Structures are given as C-alpha cells and as structure tokens.
Amino acid sequence: MHPADMIFFWAQICPHVTALLQPKASLTYRELAQAVSGAAQRVDALNLSNEDPVAVAIEEPGRCLAVCFALLRLGIPAAPVRHSMLALMPANRIPNTIYTGHGQVISGGRNIRFEESWLKSAGSSVDAWNPARTSRAADTSLIFFTSGTTGVPKKVVVPGAALLERVELLGHTAEAVTDRTLIVPPPSSWFGFSRAAQLMHAGRTVCVAGDVTNTLRLIDLFDIGTVIGSPQHILALAEAAESNPSLQPSALQQVVMGGAFASPELFRRVQMRLCRNVIYNYGATEAGLVASGNYSLIGNVPNAVGYPAPGVKVEIVDEQGRLLPPDTPGRIRCRTNYFATAYIAAHPEARDDVENIWWYPGDNGLLTQDGMLCVLGRSDDVVNIGGAKVAGTLLDEAAQSVAGVKDAGVCGVAGPSGIEELWVAVVLDHHANVGEVREALSGKAEFAQAQFNLVEVDEIPRNDLGKLERFRIKQALLSNRSGL
Secondary structure, eight states, rough: OOOHHHHHHHHHHHHHHHEOOSOOOEEEEHHHHHHHHHHHHHTTTTTTOOOEEEEOOOOOOHHHHHHHHHHHHHHHHHHEOOGGGGGGTTGGOEEEEEEOOOSSTTTTTOOOOOOOGGGSSSSSSTTSSOGGOOGGGGGGEEEOOOOOOTTSSEEEEEOHHHHHHHTTTTHHHTTTTSSSSEEEEOOOOOHHHHHHHHHHHOOEEOOSSSHHHHHHHHHHTOOOOEEEEEEHHHHHHHHHHHHOOOGGGGOOOEEEEEOOOOOHHHHHHHHHHHHSSSEEEEEETTEEEEEEEEHHHHHSSSTTEEEETTTTTEEETTTOBBOOOOHHHHHEEOEEEEEEHHOOOOOOOGGGGGGGGGGSSSOOOOOOOTOOOOEEEEEOEEEEEEEEEEHHHHHHHHHTTTTTTHHHHHHHHOOTTTTTEEHHHHHHHOOOHHHHHHHHHHHHHHHTTEEEEEEESSOOOOOTOBBBBBBHHHHHHHHOOOOO
C-alpha cells in the first residue's frame, strides 16, 4: 500500500500516535489523515487535470506532505520543490503550483495559494470523503529535481510503484528500527520526502527541526532514536556537539548518512560526538538504494560504502562496457527494481529489454572479492595535477583533514597558458594560518608533487544535501582570478 494511503490505516489503528513532530507543532496520524482528506477535497474542487503535474512550494514539512499526498491520491503528479525553483517549472512541463510565501510563482500557469483551511476535512471521519480504496496514489508519479552539482538541476520522475519498491527496502536500510526518526533534509528533496513517506508507511514518528542547535536539543527532549541526513548535515551536528558538549545527545541510537561522500574522519567524529552506530547508504534519486553498510563493518576497507541491497545487481566495467574482475577499478553500473520500474514507466517500449538496461551513476569504483562496493569518486569529477588525473573527492578529503581547515574543495581551472591549474579553496578556523595550512597541504601525499593555488573563503558552495558544487568554485575563479 502507498504511504499516502497507509496513513489512513494508522489513523484508524493508532489515531493518537504522533506522525510528525516539529519543535513548535505536531500532527497525530488522525490529524494528518484529516489534513490529507481536507487538502484533497479542496484540490478536487479546483478541477485540475491529471495530465498536468503540480509543483508544491510549501516550506513547512507537514503541510507540504499533506498536499503532496492529497494530489497523489487524486491521481495528480506532485513535485515538491523549494520556492526558488519555481522559475524552472514551465521548462519542465509543470504548469501549476500550490504555494505559500511571496515572490515569483509560475508564469502562465495556475498559481494557487495554500490556506490553513485546506487541512480541515468536511467529513466527520478521516476517510469519509476519499477512502483508501479510491486512492490513485500507487499509480501516480512524484517529480523531483536532483541536487544539481553540475549547475543544471535534472528532473527525475518517480512512479508510485518505484516508491513502493523503496518502501520494501526499509528493513534493509535500518531507518525504521526506532520509533522516532529525525530527518534533516526537507521534503522538497527526494532524500527527505522518500524517508518521511517510508517512515509513515511503517507507522513511525517523523521528526523535523530547524537549525543545528534545535536539532540536537530535540533528540534528547523527545527521545529520538535515529537521525538521517547527508554527510554535511551530520558534520554540522557533530561540530555543534564538539563546540558545546552540553548539546551532545544521549538518546541517539544510530546515525544514517547518505547522498554524498563521507570521509573516515567524519565517521570517527560522528562516533565520538553523536553515536557509535553509524550506517551509510549509497544510492540516488534515479536508482534508489544501491548499497548499505554499518561503519563498524566496512570502516576498515578504504572507500567502502557497503554491500549491494537485496535485488540490486552491481557491476564494474571498463569504458567499453566490459566486465572487470574483483578489486579492479572501473565504472560502476547497477540494475535495481526501483530503476527498472521508473525506466519502464518512462519508456514502455523497453519493457521486454529491461534485463539489458543499466544505470550509470557517474562514479568510479570497485567490488572486493567478497562483493563489497567501494566508490573512488565521480568519473566526471577529475582534477588534472601535472598530467596525472586524480578524483576530486580524494583531494577534497586530503585538504579537509589538515588541522585548522573547517571545510575545503578543489577544482581545476585553465590558466592563462591554457594548462589546467589546481586551486584549493579552504574555510579556516580562527586559529589557523594560511601559510601553515599551505605548508601542511604540501606535505600531504596527494599534493606533494603538485603546484597549487590556495584561497581562503568564507564558505564552500554546497547544495541542499551537502555535495560540493565544484562548478561554482570554477565560476567564481573565472570571474575573479584574485579570489573567490
């Protein structure tokens, strides 16, 4: 059953259990089901076409989820987005929006302002108007936009059946083993939305918070057992706990990370300041979960991200698509039920050829002799150092490990002679000295033979999931060679 329908089941079985917990408000499963029914009644009266997706630009998580679930139950594709992305909707064939706030909305489409009155159902019971058996959610798509590390967010259509495939892996990801789980990314991302939907499918309590301090305080205040976020989100929590030990949580049972590269140093800091039990999930919006592993089991294997999830086939191939033996680096490709479901929905003519369809995440990696997946960096994220090509993420990690460096990112930019120059952007703490950092960096094996330019910056540009936006560093350098 689709998560948008399961909330009605939980509303009947355990109506007073909290579905969504926020610092200043909460919703029980009964209240959430009433909100979905009320929103569905209001949207149904608007006579929107099932052929036209609707962008949902509502920042508050509970309202966003209620409106998206209502649209899905009506058979209308929903695209949860940040308000700042509305300008991209017409080009992606999303003509309508339901929104809160002010500023730009979609030009030429229907712009529908959300009101609190939507969340009150006219019926006396939660399913009086639209019972679960009439729902079309399982057959209706969600639309998300990838994080846009290349500068151009990519539209990804997730059929209802693909979301159900992700739900079936919930036990494998260990994301629902505790009653209350705090999700850091917002539901405007696939990362945040899918986790919230899965946990509600399981009848758990989804927790959300604002800033880092509130997040840490919420953990012990409400006895939250799991925190899920990108490495950059989790790093911010660890740093806050390091700077203020009184915020270090005691209730936390596990931390789940995914969505971007996580260094061994980050894992160690998380284990020291937040929780010993740390799990890493490797996947993407296009393919769902690919691999997963507990750091206590994979931490001794360099660059390991875990073992392929059930039903997932992973191969390492060369540039010609030829299968490579274990422990040999190459291009990662995989086939997941999630990816196949989404691909066939977009290309029904390929249904009979699905066994020959692979998803290439753009990462290089290898499989160990016992089948563990190791990710070595993105194949299109390579920096040239004196003719030697090195994965940018490995250089990032080396720079980030220097004492006094809070964050760092590298990029290669063509110099005046046309030869690529290596630039290292660093965010320093108030005790660090640029000269000392340069000297320490030169002593690193990754930079020992390299000529590089070091620039101190206020922050490293990252997207919502914490992935470094290397293209923005390059853009800044090209526009101003004297600094970022």
